[in-house]
Amino acid sequence: MTEAGRRPLLQIIVASTRPGRVGEPIARWFAEYAREHGAFDVEIVDLADVDLPMFAEPEHPRFGRYTLDSTKAFSAIIARADAFAIVHPEYNHSYNAALKNALDHLNQEWAGKPVALIGYGGVAAGARAAEALWPVLVGLRMVPVAATVPIPFAAKNVSGEGDARVFAPAAETETGGKAALDGLTEWIGTLGLRGSR
Numbered sequence: 143m144t145e146a147g148r149r150p151l152l153q154i155i156v157a158s159t160r161p162g163r164v165g166e167p168i169a170r171w172f173a174e175y176a177r178e179h180g181a182f183d184v185e186i187v188d189l190a191d192v193d194l195p196m197f198a199e200p201e202h203p204r205f206g207r208y209t210l211d212s213t214k215a216f217s218a219i220i221a222r223a224d225a226f227a228i229v230h231p232e233y234n235h236s237y238n239a240a241l242k243n244a245l246d247h248l249n250q251e252w253a254g255k256p257v258a259l260i261g262y263g264g265v266a267a268g269a270r271a272a273e274a275l276w277p278v279l280v281g282l283r284m285v286p287v288a289a290t291v292p293i294p295f296a297a298k299n300v301s302g303e304g305d306a307r308v309f310a311p312a313a314e315t316e317t318g319g320k321a322a323l324d325g326l327t328e329w330i331g332t333l334g335l336r337g338s339r
């Protein structure tokens with residue numbers, strides 16, 4: 143709990159935007175897992191719903207002088223978070239373009255906040271994507287937690303249809319998820335984040 147009696151807000155970002163994406167049921171699983179962990183208020187931020195255009199702001203985002211309503215709305219969402227978990231796929235040995243576009247849109251809103259990476263893919267389990275993402279997060283002055291959660295062949299762990307699809311994590315994925323949540327909690331304490339909503 144924060145001093146104000148509120149839990150820090152953890153936003154779980156769904157990075158993949160394509161129809162049928164595996165990332166959506168994985169994010170729903172992780173949101174529930176994070177709620178059970180007990181240290182956070184949790185909300186999902188789905189980049190498919192945010193639906194940003196390709197970056198088109200005239201000024202560097204560090205000034206916060208946004209011209210587009212879509213950027214202003216995204217800024218208001220991200221500003222209220224204390225920590226993030228990014229659920230991201232691996233595309234062509236890196237992370238996906240919609241995620242980079244979303245990260246590039248803002249600056250101060252990301253800064254000084256811990257972030258955990260829940261990566262997934264085929265044989266590489268999203269590990270190469272996480273490695274590519276790490277320096278970008280550091281460049282934005284975010285604080286990546288050491289525990290990443292690579293999920294190999296994630297689609298094999300998803301069953302059901304449409305909105306009813308369910309991701310069933312392997313035991314190692316749950317263990318990694320707990321380490322990521324513990325890492326976020328530790329950084330929230332170290333950084334003195336107060337639940338700034």
Ligand SMILES: Cc1cc2nc3c(=O)[nH]c(=O)nc-3n(C[C@H](O)[C@H](O)[C@H](O)COP(=O)(O)O)c2cc1C
Pocket residue numbers: 158159160162163164165166231232233234235236262263264265266267268296297
């Ligand atoms: C454009 C594209 C590129 C991909 N490249 C890789 C890759 O380099 N390494 C890998 O392990 N999986 C790769 N995959 C497999 C994806 O990681 C896998 O299909 C995953 O489910 C995609 O996430 P999503 O369903 O949430 O969009 C690729 C998939 C797509 C669509």
